[in-house]
Amino acid sequence: MSETIPELFIIESLTLDDEDNHRQEGEILSRMLRLAGKAKTKYFYIRTKRELEQIINIFDESKYRYLHLSCHANDSEMGTTFDDVSFRQLGEMLAPCLDKRRVFVSACEMANSKLAKQLLPGSGCYSLIGPARDINFDDAAAFWVSFYHLMFRANERGMGRKDLKWCITELAALYGEPVNYFAASGSAKQGLKRVPSRKI
DSSP states (O other), X not given: XXXXXXXXXXXXXXXXXXXXXXXXXXXXHHHHHHHTTOTTOEEEEOOSHHHHHXXXXXXXXXXXXXXXXXXXXXXXXXXXXXXXXXXXXXXXXXXXXOTTOEEEEESTTTSSHHHHHHHSTTTOOOEEEEESSOOOHHHHHHHHHHHXXXXXXXXXXXXXXXXXXXXXXXXXXXXXXXXXXXXXXXXXXXXXXXXXXXXX
């Protein structure tokens, strides 16, 4: 794959009730990043698995380095407004287009070892990062706005592992929300490892 672009690509899908109550965290994140000068941030709202497949194709073609998924999930599948997508299915859609990219998920229970095993080994994806437990919409929005603001301010050209670990550790402590950070690893048996991200 050719060189990626250090910009953020957001895909969001929520319930009809969330839509009625304006809980689109991804849309808020998109607007805040544009306010901070990240005008190239792309945001797509979808409702079906078929739309997800189409938008993932657009993500692939965009060469954007960072993918942010804002949705509902459990420990084995993500939800769109009208469809459920198993982690295996999501891996089949995403893994072919993750070389030299990072995936961030804002969804309860989704950033776990099951999804990491579908996305990281052999794909060239650098990492999977997201909350380790259920998180409220307001906390998620505040966390991710802070995260991307700090990371892009530190280095607009890329997110290094050292800066990622520092930022996640500090924000997890500040918001009281544990974060799971899985990184690809050529030396690990499963092709990935969990990066510690807690203050001692």
